[in-house]
Amino acid sequence: MQKVEKFLVKYPFLIILLLSIPAVWALFVPGYFGASDDLHIGWLFEMNRSLSLGQFPPRFVPDLSFGFGYPLFNFVFPLPFYIGEIFHKLGLSLVDSVKAIFLMSVPLSMYFMYKFIKEYTNEFLALAGAVLYVYTPYRATDIYVRGAIGEILAFVFPPLIAFSITKIGKEKSIKWICLLSLGVAGLILSHDIMAYMFIPFLALFALVQWKGILRSIYGFILGLLVSLYFWLPALIESKLMKYGTGNFNFIDHFPTLKQLVTPHFGYGASVPGPHDGMSFFMGAINVLLVVATVVLIRKGKPIIYWALFTIAVSVFLMNFRSTFLWKIIPYLPYFQFPWRFLSLTTFATSVLVISFDKFKLAKTIGIVVVLTAVALNFTNYKPHDFLGRTDAYYLNRYIPFPSASAEYLKTQEEYLRLPQKTQMRPDKLSPDQGLGATFKVNYAKETIFDYSKYYFPGWIVTVDGKKVDVYAGEPYGQLEFKVPAGEHELKIAFKETRFRKVLDIISLLSVLGAITILVRRNK
Numbered sequence: 001m002q003k004v005e006k007f008l009v010k011y012p013f014l015i016i017l018l019l020s021i022p023a024v025w026a027l028f029v030p031g032y033f034g035a036s037d038d039l040h041i042g043w044l045f046e047m048n049r050s051l052s053l054g055q056f057p058p059r060f061v062p063d064l065s066f067g068f069g070y071p072l073f074n075f076v077f078p079l080p081f082y083i084g085e086i087f088h089k090l091g092l093s094l095v096d097s098v099k100a101i102f103l104m105s106v107p108l109s110m111y112f113m114y115k116f117i118k119e120y121t122n123e124f125l126a127l128a129g130a131v132l133y134v135y136t137p138y139r140a141t142d143i144y145v146r147g148a149i150g151e152i153l154a155f156v157f158p159p160l161i162a163f164s165i166t167k168i169g170k171e172k173s174i175k176w177i178c179l180l181s182l183g184v185a186g187l188i189l190s191h192d193i194m195a196y197m198f199i200p201f202l203a204l205f206a207l208v209q210w211k212g213i214l215r216s217i218y219g220f221i222l223g224l225l226v227s228l229y230f231w232l233p234a235l236i237e238s239k240l241m242k243y244g245t246g247n248f249n250f251i252d253h254f255p256t257l258k259q260l261v262t263p264h265f266g267y268g269a270s271v272p273g274p275h276d277g278m279s280f281f282m283g284a285i286n287v288l289l290v291v292a293t294v295v296l297i298r299k300g301k302p303i304i305y306w307a308l309f310t311i312a313v314s315v316f317l318m319n320f321r322s323t324f325l326w327k328i329i330p331y332l333p334y335f336q337f338p339w340r341f342l343s344l345t346t347f348a349t350s351v352l353v354i355s356f357d358k359f360k361l362a363k364t365i366g367i368v369v370v371l372t373a374v375a376l377n378f379t380n381y382k383p384h385d386f387l388g389r390t391d392a393y394y395l396n397r398y399i400p401f402p403s404a405s406a407e408y409l410k411t412q413e414e415y416l417r418l419p420q421k422t423q424m425r426p427d428k429l430s431p432d433q434g435l436g437a438t439f440k441v442n443y444a445k446e447t448i449f450d451y452s453k454y455y456f457p458g459w460i461v462t463v464d465g466k467k468v469d470v471y472a473g474e475p476y477g478q479l480e481f482k483v484p485a486g487e488h489e490l491k492i493a494f495k496e497t498r499f500r501k502v503l504d505i506i507s508l509l510s511v512l513g514a515i516t517i518l519v520r521r522n523k
Helices: 002-012 010-027 039-052 078-091 094-119 123-134 137-146 149-154 157-170 173-191 193-211 212-228 226-240 257-261 284-296 302-317 319-330 338-356 362-380 391-398 406-411 500-522
Strands: 436-443 446-455 460-462 478-483 488-493
Touching: 002 010, 002 123, 010 094, 010 123, 010 137, 010 302, 010 362, 010 478, 039 078, 039 094, 039 391, 078 094, 078 149, 078 173, 078 257, 094 123, 094 149, 094 157, 094 338, 123 284, 123 362, 137 338, 137 362, 149 173, 149 193, 149 338, 157 193, 157 212, 173 193, 173 212, 173 226, 173 478, 173 500, 193 212, 193 302, 193 319, 193 338, 193 460, 212 226, 257 500, 284 338, 284 362, 302 319, 302 338, 302 406, 338 362, 391 406, 446 488, 460 478, 478 488
Parallel strands: none
Antiparallel strands: 436 488, 446 478, 460 488
16 A cells, blocks of 8 residues: 555556546547547537638637638637647647547546645555546546537646645645636636536635635636737627527426436437436445445535535436526526536535545545546446547538538537627528738729628728728628629738727737746746
8 A cells, every 4th residue: 555655646647647648548549539529529620610711819709600611619618629629730620639639638527626636645545536537427428429529628637726726725826816816717718617516616716715815815816817819809799699508598408306316328418308318327435425424524625615616506406496596697598508507516525525524444434436437437438329420521511611511501500609790591602711812893883892701800801901981781690781783802801909908918918927836936
């Protein structure tokens, strides 16, 4: 036991890498597998396209919606696609770049959870909590059933945030404030819904810790500033889009209490009623930890009560009896699926290993949890079908250039919320590719010029070098502007608005400041 403990203390990340293998081996099988959100491969292609067209930060992508484009990254979490673009530039295919994000999320989330829990207990229980954070049914569902790239990456950041808050309470070094800010920003940029879910509970955790609360507040504020360029336009400019939650109504997706505690893993969908194909099981060890903590622990650390409270609230919000809260809490219906709160129960139940810190057999309990968690769950970490699909399949399915394929026509892109001025979805391919163009025209009289891209703030049009007003036309909400009679040169481009430029500068200065301080303090 002592030799194992010494090795764990000296090489924790190596052990974590080894323990990650059962969860990630399937990602090394060539090609992509059957996953619900395979459209993210198309979105990564659009990230690449936007960057290659000189747009940074990317907001409006050129090819979606029959080539009318879409302000995708003005509203959709960009960090997974930034990272995916790096992998793609290093030579990986689009498919392998997405799988690389899945792969990196497993050991990183396990490692940060280990660092966090180790602040409260021994190395064995910390490793147990870290392993349990990965080996729960919902984590396997996220990777191999849903393929939810944003949620998968977002799991890395809650333990990093909680670790930073804990260190802030123990040390006065400013580096922990900066690390907290980068964790908060990373969570927001990875998945805004996950951030909305986690941040209130992590802020409560900081309050429970109390010591260093003011410095923790600084860290949260700095994190909001680092990610300001994304979340504030997404929030304010959402009014420019038609309200909707896609094809899903949260009322149809409440899991039953029985589903939360009944062992089951499936590859089907979430459907109205109790006959879902996918798993909503919290996990056998997770449930046992909750029961054991409630029954056995008479006096625990504040973090234990915080974890139990978080679990209780999450379970309630996953139950249909909480419908009234879903109707009154702002933006909560955007979650679409109440069972998303399994992310929180996965995190909070893993923390409960700390309950056994004072037990004589605490280290043995830790080893048992590690082995049992892997043994009970590793068979879930594989897709239902190894389809072996390459980039070509997804580009054909989600990208309508050079032509709209039969597969593309089937998708209908109903997941895209249309701009307010759009009366109907385009049904034919736009002749205007890219994100701008230059035209030479000669009209006998004043003419309305149609540019077949959705109107959205950021389009700049000049006629003979002079800026002109643009507006949304009918029926697609396409970009329109007036051109006087005569011969003219028209230039059309999509650029950052003044409002977004200010936010870009604030975010850039904030992230550079946080990273600079963090690097200098570490040196």
